[in-house]
Every structure is written in C-alpha cells, then in structure tokens.
Amino acid sequence: MKTDTAKRVRVCASKSYDVIIDSAILSRSGELIKEVVKPCKVAVITDDTVDKIYSKTVVDSLKKNGFGVVKFVFQHGESSKNLDTYGKILSFLAENKLTRTDALVALGGGVVGDMAGFAAATYLRGIKYIQIPTTLLSQIDSSVGGKTAIDLPEGKNLVGAFCQPNLVLIDVCTLDSLPNEIYIDGMGEMAKYAVLDQNIFDVISGDKYQIKDLIYLAVDYKRRVVEKDEFEGGIRKLLNLGHTPAHGIEKLSEYTLSHGRAVAIGLDIILDNSYSHGYIDKTNLEKINAVVKKCVGENPCPFSIEDICDAAQNDKKRSGDTITLMMVYGVGDVREVKVKADELKGYLK
Ligand code: NAD
Numbered sequence: 455m456k457t458d459t460a461k462r463v464r465v466c467a468s469k470s471y472d473v474i475i476d477s478a479i480l481s482r483s484g485e486l487i488k489e490v491v492k493p494c495k496v497a498v499i500t501d502d503t504v505d506k507i508y509s510k511t512v513v514d515s516l517k518k519n520g521f522g523v524v525k526f527v528f529q530h531g532e533s534s535k536n537l538d539t540y541g542k543i544l545s546f547l548a549e550n551k552l553t554r555t556d557a558l559v560a561l562g563g564g565v566v567g568d569m570a571g572f573a574a575a576t577y578l579r580g581i582k583y584i585q586i587p588t589t590l591l592s593q594i595d596s597s598v599g600g601k602t603a604i605d606l607p608e609g610k611n612l613v614g615a616f617c618q619p620n621l622v623l624i625d626v627c628t629l630d631s632l633p634n635e636i637y638i639d640g641m642g643e644m645a646k647y648a649v650l651d652q653n654i655f656d657v658i659s660g661d662k663y664q665i666k667d668l669i670y671l672a673v674d675y676k677r678r679v680v681e682k683d684e685f686e687g688g689i690r691k692l693l694n695l696g697h698t699p700a701h702g703i704e705k706l707s708e709y710t711l712s713h714g715r716a717v718a719i720g721l722d723i724i725l726d727n728s729y730s731h732g733y734i735d736k737t738n739l740e741k742i743n744a745v746v747k748k749c750v751g752e753n754p755c756p757f758s759i760e761d762i763c764d765a766a767q768n769d770k771k772r773s774g775d776t777i778t779l780m781m782v783y784g785v786g787d788v789r790e791v792k793v794k795a796d797e798l799k800g801y802l803k
Pocket residue numbers: 501502503504507530531532535562563564565566568588589590591592595596597598599600601602603611628629631632633636639640712713714
C-alpha cells in the first residue's frame with residue numbers, strides 16, 4: 455500500500471532507478487523490491503548495530519514476498535570498510551551460491567552501502583543491489599549516485615567502482631534510532647549541499663523545516679549532478695567540496711573521527727581559505743558560516759593544517775602531481791582550483 459507522503463526521485467544514469475523517500479517503508483521493502491527484481495535469493499548485508507534494530511523487518515518482508523534470504527553481519531564502523539570484510543562478503547556470497555540473477559541488499563549507513571555496493575559491483579562481475587540507507591548521511595549522499603568503495607591502509611576509498619543500485623529505499627523513521635552525533639554527521643554533508651544549492655541553503659536558513667523535505671532536496675540535487683556527470687569527469691567534483699581536507703582528517707584520526715564531522719571541518723577550512731584567497735567576501739562568508747553552524751554547531755579542528763595537507767596527499771582527487779580543490783565563491787558558486795600537490799600546504803592555511 456502506498457502512502458500519500460511518499461516522494462520519488464527517478465535517477466536516469468547508465469542504469470535508471472527510483473529513490474523512494476517515505477515513512478515506515480522497511481515493512482514494505484520486499485513488496486517494493488519485487489517491483490524491480492524478480493523473487494530470487496537475496497543477501498542482506500548489514501552491520502551489528504543496524505542488524506539488531508532493522509534486519510528482522512526487512513528479512514520478514516522479503517520472505518513474505520517470495521525472496522530467499524541469507525544475511526551477512528559485520529562489526530559497525532569505518533574500520534570495517536576494508537579488504538578483509540570485503541573478502542568475507544564475497545566468500546559469503548559464493549558459499550551461499552548467489553548467481554547473477556540474485557541480488558544484494560545493503561541495509562545500514564554509508565559504510566554498509568559503500569562496501570556492499572562494491573561487493574555487488576564485483577561479485578560475478580556485477581549483480582543487482584538495493585540500497586536501504588539508515589543514517590542521514592547515507593540517505594542524502596552515499597546511497598545515491600553509484601559510488602562504491604573500501605579503504606586501504608594508505609587512504610580512504612582508494613578501491614572502488616561506479617555501480618548504480620537498482621533501487622534506493624529511504625525510510626525516514628530509521629532516523630529516530632540514530633544517536634544525535636550520528637545525525638549531526640549527516641548534517642555535515644547537508645551543510646555541503648547548502649553551500650552548493652541556494653534552495654537547500656534557503657530552507658535551512660528558514661525558521662522550521664521537515665527533514666524529509668531536506669532529504670528530498672538533497673537527493674534531487676545529487677540526481678541532477680549525477681545525471682550530467684555520472685563518472686566525475688566534471689561537475690560531479692562539486693560534491694567533493696570540503697572532502698580533500700576531510701579525507702586527510704579522517705586518516706589522521708585513524709578513522710575515529712566520522713566522515714560527516716571531517717566534512718564539516720573540511721568545509722570550514724575551504725571556506726576560510728576561499729575568503730583569504732579573495733574568492734568570497736566577508737558578508738557572504740558570514741552568511742554561509744551561520745548556516746554551516748546551524749547544521750553542525752562548532753567543530754574545532756584537532757589537527758594542524760600542515761598535517762592535514764600531508765595526509766591528503768594520497769587523495770583520490772589527485773591526478774599526477776595535481777590536486778583538485780573545490781573553492782567557494784558564493785552560495786551555488788563553487789569552482790575548481792588545481793594546486794600542485796607539493797604546494798598544497800602553501801595554498802591552504
Ligand atoms: P556508518 O555507516 O558507519 O554509520 C554510523 C553509525 O551509525 C554506525 O555505527 C551504524 O551502525 C549506526 N547506525 C546506522 N543506522 C542507524 C540507525 N538507524 N539507528 C542507530 N544506529 C545506526 O557511517 P555513515 O556516516 O552512514 O557513512 C559514512 C561512510 O559513507 C564513510 O565511509 C564515507 O566514506 C561514506 N560515504 C560515501 C559516499 C558515496 O558517495 N559513496 C558519500 C558520502 C560518504
């Protein structure tokens with residue numbers, strides 16, 4: 455049964471798919487998945503925290519709709535997003551004899567989505583997968599657009615693939631069980647969208663907003679970007695705003711600092727430097743800072759900028775000896791600046 459509050463975004467990329475945003479959608483997940491994947495064997499991939507809260511609802515719904523279900527659970531956290539867990543997921547899929555007509559469901563935050571997505575992209579050279587994101591961050595960003603990845607000891611997201619999901623089911627009710635600090639992590643990526651998009655900026659600046667509306671606006675913004683540049687040859691780089699320092703910060707913290715917080719700090723660094731390079735004036739900087747603060751509060755940077763620049767040297771956004779930074783000229787006006795890797799420390803202060 456459809457509810458009248460559902461919002462649907464159709465992403466038309468190399469594979470086209472719907473992102474459905476609704477309340478209490480998990481109990482209908484089997485029914486909705488059946489609309490895009492014929493009943494088959496489904497591997498639900500999740501972490502131990504999410505498993506305890508949401509697996510049963512999803513598994514029951516899948517079974518009720520004729521799917522055979524197997525489940526793989528790994529320990530929550532970024533430190534699991536590695537070659538070891540990835541290898542275990544692949545072995546689990548093989549042991550359970552999943553074939554190319556079977557499917558995988560990623561149930562959890564961005565860590566689950568990135569890693570399960572990469573397993574789906576590579577197992578048997580690619581099987582279908584469905585994203586059921588359960589953190590704000592994964593609902594507005596990682597579950598949409600087809601970037602999948604795992605980390606290496608040398609750096610963040612260094613192995614991955616572009617592989618679009620077959621469906622994304624966003625249940626806003628899952629946000630009710632999120633600890634506040636993890637919710638704020640998601641608001642770090644939301645702050646990024648606010649700088650990129652005047653509409654999102656205005657909604658957050660206003661007195662009151664419904665998070666469901668903001669999720670819709672963020673997904674729809676990302677849809678527009680991904681449809682124009684799925685493989686990040688051009689404007690998709692906008693979505694990396696704040697991410698070069700953020701990846702350095704995550705690495706320096708040995709991944710104890712979350713991605714969302716690191717993005718919030720990275721955004722501060724980029725905003726300060728956009729001002730000191732004269733790209734943005736004081737009035738606009740202050741307006742943007744106020745919205746960022748409304749999203750994430752104060753986020754003091756625990757590392758020196760020199761260390762962050764050193765740690766960011768292995769960033770994916772490096773090509774040859776050049777690093778591409780996204781700098782802020784105003785709300786909705788973010789531009790690419792190429793900096794020699796060995797000059798990054800002089801450029802970011
Ligand atoms: P996460 O997946 O580690 O989730 C954070 C914590 O919240 C985990 O401990 C998890 O168990 C718990 N959790 C998840 N849902 C819950 C719920 N509903 N209730 C209670 N607890 C819940 O982290 P994240 O912030 O969702 O994602 C971060 C990851 O996403 C990073 O690895 C980052 O690199 C990646 N990412 C990818 C993209 C992309 O485009 N692929 C974009 C942004 C971020």
